[in-house]
Amino acid sequence: MATSENTRKQTQIAIIIILFLSSFTAPFILLFPIQELLYRPHDYYLFETIFKAYIILMFVLIAMAIILLINLLITPTTKKGRNVQRTIVGTSWLLVLAILFLCINHYQIIDEKGLHTNNFFSLQEDSTSWEEIVKVEQTNVQKDGVTKPDKLIFTLNDGSTIEQSLTAKLAKAKAFINYELSKSGITIENVYSENE
Template sequence: MRSVSVETNSRQIQLGIIIVLFLSSLIIPVILLFPIQEWFYRPKEVYYFEPYLQAYIIFMAALLFMALALLINYLIIPETKKGKSIQRGILITSFLIALIFIALSFNHYKVMDSNGIHMNQFFSLKEDFVAWEEIVKAEQVNVKKDGATKPERLVFTLKDGSTIEEPTSTKLMLAKNFISFELNQRGLTIENVFE
């Protein structure tokens, strides 16, 4: 009788965790991602620091994956001890994979400072760096939306012909004067381009 009660409590706790994970997958990334990234990765003197949108999406997907793994674990009740061990192993592996993706989403950001542009791509633990001196052209692409022309993105063309595109955001627009200053020191200006 007592083992049934413990199993029922365990299943109720598991169901509660599933519900919390599903709901928090929409909220937690928005609340936690930027402050944690800022704490660990933001340099002291920086013009612009922002996580990629994909970092939020990957964090959300990892939490949803954890909730889904728990839900499958909740719905499938193995009959044998071996089945329970296999199920437990699959659940632990799923959680480890999700935690790796969460850690990688924390490590996915972009920074602009007096040295240049720093970007940490999702599957990379090493930061990509582009010095201001490597930029040969800078453009602000403006698009006509709803009867008004609005800046859509900044495009930096590098010496090797590759480009870096940054969608405009409030943070980027606040840093635009500093970016212009760095480019002006190197004989460049941000050109307006209209699409």
């Protein structure tokens, strides 16, 4: 019985260590390939994970390691206490799985139809067609005498805007975005500001 208990504790310690150490690398290694497998369309200009999903998943894995550590350190003496502890750990695992699903479901696509984003707390893709866009600005930030592209801001015909950080992938897709915008006579306007 004691050997079984020791084995269980050693397994929990191993899981805690793996969760904690992998929290810094696993989101960046696993999240995009899973999304690619599940959501990547056949034709697209841009398909990428929204950076926030990586960070959220990292914190969730750290939180799970902490919950398991607390579970390991606190040993309830009563049956009711053990049941409460199991419920807390079980609920935590379900919460982690739900957040993992939301992270996998958090991406953006740009294709010939328009911009498509699946927000973190959404189960449905939010799509904006190229025809809805009336203006696009590229903000350029000057820092220490160097001007760097910062964001693309898409203004829609209802006055709302969509801001996207100008990542390396989005910068590569700019030629395709310009092509789609040119069909409606729109060009990307550069806006400069001194910032940070």
